[in-house]
Amino acid sequence: MSGVRVLVGTRKGAFVLTSDARRQTWDVDGPLFAGWEIYHVKGSPADPDRLYASQSTGWFGQLIQRSDDGGTTWETVGNQFPYDGVPGTHQWYDGTPHPWEFARVWHLEPSLTDPDTVLAGVEDAALFRSTDAGASWHELSGLRCHGSGPSWQPGAGGMCLHTVIVDPTNAQRIFVAISAAGVFRSDDGGETWLPANRGLRSEGIPDEDAEVGHCVHRLAMHPSRPDVLYMQKHWDVMRSDDAGDSWQEISGDLPTDFGFAIEVHAHEPDTVYVVPIQSDSEHFPPDGKLRVYRSRTGGHDWEPLTNGLPQAHCYVNVLRDAMAVDSLDACGVYFGTTGGQVYASPDAGDTWAPIVRDLPSVLSLEVQTLP
Amino acid sequence: MIRVVLPAQLRTIIHTEQEVELDIVGQPTQRSVIDALEARYPALQGTIRDPATQKRRPFVRFFACENDLSHESPDQPLPDAVAGGTEPLFIVGAMAGG
Numbered sequence: 001m002s003g004v005r006v007l008v009g010t011r012k013g014a015f016v017l018t019s020d021a022r023r024q025t026w027d028v029d030g031p032l033f034a035g036w037e038i039y040h041v042k043g044s045p046a047d048p049d050r051l052y053a054s055q056s057t058g059w060f061g062q063l064i065q066r067s068d069d070g071g072t073t074w075e076t077v078g079n080q081f082p083y084d085g086v087p088g089t090h091q092w093y094d095g096t097p098h099p100w101e102f103a104r105v106w107h108l109e110p111s112l113t114d115p116d117t118v119l120a121g122v123e124d125a126a127l128f129r130s131t132d133a134g135a136s137w138h139e140l141s142g143l144r145c146h147g148s149g150p151s152w153q154p155g156a157g158g159m160c161l162h163t164v165i166v167d168p169t170n171a172q173r174i175f176v177a178i179s180a181a182g183v184f185r186s187d188d189g190g191e192t193w194l195p196a197n198r199g200l201r202s203e204g205i206p207d208e209d210a211e212v213g214h215c216v217h218r219l220a221m222h223p224s225r226p227d228v229l230y231m232q233k234h235w236d237v238m239r240s241d242d243a244g245d246s247w248q249e250i251s252g253d254l255p256t257d258f259g260f261a262i263e264v265h266a267h268e269p270d271t272v273y274v275v276p277i278q279s280d281s282e283h284f285p286p287d288g289k290l291r292v293y294r295s296r297t298g299g300h301d302w303e304p305l306t307n308g309l310p311q312a313h314c315y316v317n318v319l320r321d322a323m324a325v326d327s328l329d330a331c332g333v334y335f336g337t338t339g340g341q342v343y344a345s346p347d348a349g350d351t352w353a354p355i356v357r358d359l360p361s362v363l364s365l366e367v368q369t370l371p
Numbered sequence: 372m373i374r375v376v377l378p379a380q381l382r383t384i385i386h387t388e389q390e391v392e393l394d395i396v397g398q399p400t401q402r403s404v405i406d407a408l409e410a411r412y413p414a415l416q417g418t419i420r421d422p423a424t425q426k427r428r429p430f431v432r433f434f435a436c437e438n439d440l441s442h443e444s445p446d447q448p449l450p451d452a453v454a455g456g457t458e459p460l461f462i463v464g465a466m467a468g469g
Contacts, residue, residue: 035380059430059464060380060418076384076414080422 004326005070005368006344007051008336009038012360014053016071019355021328023346026355032074033065040321040364042108043070047115048368052134054105054120062104064120066134077134081105081122084141090124091153100124100144107321107364109164112171119190121161125152125178127190140190143176148195148212155179155215155234156280162320163216168223175229175244180215183231185244196244200233218320220262222269230272230299232262232320237274239299250299255286261323265348266331270298273325273333273349275318283338284315292335294349308352309343316341321364328369336362373399373449374459375408381419381462385412390459399454401433402445419462434461 006017013031032038036055044050053065053074062081065074087100103123111117116133126144128137143149152159160179167173174186175196182197200214207213215234222228231238231247236257238247251257256276265271272295278286285291290309293302316339326332333345340359345352375391382388393407409416416422419431427433433440435453440460452458 034383036383057380057464059378059428061421061428063384063414063418079417082423 002328003370004328004332005043005048005370006324006334006342006355007041007043007071007364007366007368008342008359008362009041009053009321009364010336010340010360010362011037014038014041014055015356015359017342017355023326023328023332023344026344028356029071031360032071036063037104038363039104040107040366042110042366043368044110044115044118045112046110048370050110050115050133052108052110052118054108056104062102064105064108064134078130078136081120081126081128081137082139083126083144084139085145087144088150090150090159093154095153097150100126102126103158106160106162107164109166112166112168119164119166119174121164121176123158123160124154125159125161125181127161127164127176129190140186142186142191143184143193146184146193148181151212152178152181153213163219165219165221165229167221167226169226173226173243175219175221177216177219177231179217180213180234182212182214182216183219183229183244196240197247198245199240199247200238201236202234204234217260218262220264220272222264225269228269228298230262230264232259232274234258234280237262237299250295252295252300252302254293254302255291259318260320261318261335263323263325263333265333266325266327267329268296268331271296271348272299273323274302275323275335277317283317288313288315290314290316290337292333292345292349292352305345305349305352307350308345319363322362324365324367326367326369332367334365334367336365338362372456373404373407373453374456375404376459376461378462378464380464381415384414384418392456399449400446401440401443401449401460404449404460405445430465432461432463432465434463435459 003020008015013034015030039054041053049070051067055063089097092098107121109119120128163177165175184193185196205213220230227243229240237251239250289311291304316337323335336342338361342355
């Protein structure tokens with residue numbers, strides 16, 4: 001019988017949550033790597049037993065863990081992420097030049113076809129690739145060196161490359177997003193890159209529609225329609241119908257268009273989920289009500305999903321990499337909160353229930369749909 | 372024989388709750404002990420020293436015989452009691468946080 005495996009990264013370790021296809025009862029395994037920040041855990045689409053995890057602390061730096069048995073056992077692999085050449089500088093918060101310094105891996109994106117190939121988005125923003133199952137990492141420096149790099153500035157969470165999406169119909173096309181530089185696209189497998197931010201407007205930067213400098217929080221794509229991208233920006237929910245060449249706002253009737261997470265239904269390319277957050281200074285849901293908003297029209301028109309979610313005194317956040325969907329017939333939707341709850345909906349958002357309530361603060365969540 | 376006490380987060384990585392015992396050829400120093408430690412446990416590479424500069428990570432400290440050795444040269448001989456195995460070398464994550 002098919003089932004799902006939910007991979008949860010938290011401030012103090014990783015957790016693996018498993019269920020059968022009914023998604024009513026769950027086994028909770030963890031903490032793995034107790035005491036370490038787990039920014040991301042993700043499985044290979046080509047081999048669901050192959051998992052990669054980003055493990056770090058401010059004390060002991062970065063480790064990468066790999067599992068070849070679905071998370072039962074793990075081994076450390078390569079943790080060296082050397083920038084290509086002389087890294088140079090980007091802008092610091094005060095506008096002064098600041099040397100490029102590796103801090104951590106935010107996001108691991110395994111290849112759609114090769115379990116040994118994986119991309120890593122890191123802070124300070126850069127993209128690395130391993131083709132030997134994580135043993136060694138090489139920077140795709142055409143991104144950082146394409147020209148605008150020295151003008152990039154960090155967002156409040158650091159200058160992180162947090163989103164990596166490979167076009168499932170064209171492996172040469174890769175999208176990344178950087179806070180606070182924006183979206184970049186490569187059409188040659190990561191060798192060269194161009195900004196893809198036309199149509200974004202950000203009030204917090206001197207030139208509101210600058211080519212780079214936008215604090216993009218997250219991108220999402222449906223695999224059947226790879227030219228359509230959805231974006232949760234710092235403020236504004238956006239959509240592109242031309243692979244990032246241009247963007248239009250689709251915030252519509254959301255109660256606030258600030259937020260971090262955005263996701264697309266597994267079977268309905270026009271069904272999109274966001275979790276509105278009050279503001280950039282108030283990282284909690286409006287009115288203390290935890291509501292996922294769903295649009296079935298590709299944006300503009302949104303409905304609140306509240307059944308099973310706390311509707312009073314709830315002041316958690318949902319971070320950018322902490323929402324995902326499964327691909328069972330009735331699409332499951334999942335998200336984790338900074339309060340340590342992991343919520344699941346087995347019916348595309350109509351009803352919700354917590355899988356666990358008291359984990360450490362959730363940094364990331366991914367879902368594997370198992371055969 | 373050198374005894375090394377690791378912080379909990381690093382013991383997690385090498386799957387041990389015990390102190391680590393290392394045989395060091397010649398006069399033991401911080402550098403030679405960490406070299407031997409990383410040779411036995413490659414997973415620790417980059418966790419105690421910055422992989423690029425080989426300098427101690429800022430929030431890592433070395434204690435022995437009730438003294439903080441963190442700011443000594445990595446090639447300074449360790450105290451005799453550590454070299455003789457009667458006292459351990461403590462590798463510590465510096466106190467930080469609330």
